[in-house]
Amino acid sequence: MEYAYIIAGFAVSFIVGMTGVGGGSLMTPLLLWMGVTPATAVGTDLLYAAITKSSGVVAHQRNRNIDWRITGWLALGSVPAAAITVVTLHFLHADTKFVNLIIKLSLGIALLLTAAALVFKKALLALAQRHAADWLNLPQRKLNAATCVVGVVLGVIVTLSSIGAGALGTLALFLLYPLLQTNRLVGTEIAHAVPLTLVAGLGHAGLGNIDWVLLGTLLIGSIPGIYLGSQLTGRIPDKVLRPALATMLVVVGVTLVKPAFAALL
Structure with a gap:
């Protein structure tokens, strides 16, 4: 099974390197399928995610992209939202079945939102560009407050599902800062994802929700995977990749949401 996890780490990192899609939207459903x-x-x-994205922060900071x-x-x-979510899970931890249902439901919803972000990305970006002037006229304090609110939403979603720091976070940033260069937008979101996933991950570790052997084997496969995937960026047309990935995420998302929602009712 350890070899299967190494292959999983390689495959997910390869796709992330090639497409830029957040690893959580691929890795977590794959781990569930493998029986975790x-x-x-x-x-x-x-x-x-916290470990693998740390190297990305170093690279982006070197290029002043943050x-x-x-x-x-x-x-x-x-970060506070992630901490509060972890504390809430701590109080619910005695009811393992209920916690797993909440996580599966959150994971399914996050996958569906990520799929929507992939499908409607161009339309949303065009909308942001059309209303760029409106955002630029906002007082700085209101823009800061809106950014903070986006952080709260991401903190809860990411802590419950491990998904959202990539595709959803980047899209939200573009809607708030439509004139921000793409490389700085990506670098900024990666820099934000590290403390968020680290706090959320350590919180889950305190709850006993970390398989350390699994973590190590995933990391072994991720290093060559992200490198090789990065070399193939742009080789497969975006109009083919995005619909295919979005379809996969919708199928998995619906598969998770339907039984979890029915069980909670």
Whole structure:
């Protein structure tokens, strides 16, 4: 089974490197399919993301692609929200079945939102560009407050599902800062994702939701996977990749949401 996890780490990192889609939206459902419990899959993937994205922060900072002011406002909302979500899970931890249902439902919803972000990305970006002037006229304090609120939403979603720091976070940033260069937008979101996934992951570790052997084997496969995937960026047309990935995420999302929602009712 350890070899299967290494292959999983390689495959997910390869796709992430090639497409830029957040690893959580691929890794967590894959771990569930491989028999890992929802809580352990989410917790392990959060620390996996924190470790793998740290190298991205170094690279983006070297190229001055990070807006630390925006990162700070996002983290001001997301890190406390992640901590509060973990504390809430702690109080619910005795009811393992209920916690796993909540996580599966959150995971399914996050997958559907990510799929929507992939499908409607161009339309949303065009909308943001049309209303760029309106955002630019906002007082800085209101823009900071909006950024902080986005951080709160991301903090809750990411802590419960390990998904959202990539596709959803980047799209939200573009809607708030439509004139921000793409490389700085991506670098800023990666810089924000590290403290968020680290706090959420350590919180899950405190709840016993981390499989340390699984984490190590995933990391072994991820290093060559992300490198090789990056070399193939742009080789497969975006109009083919995005619909295919979105369809896969919708199928998995619906598969998770329907039984979890029915069980909660």
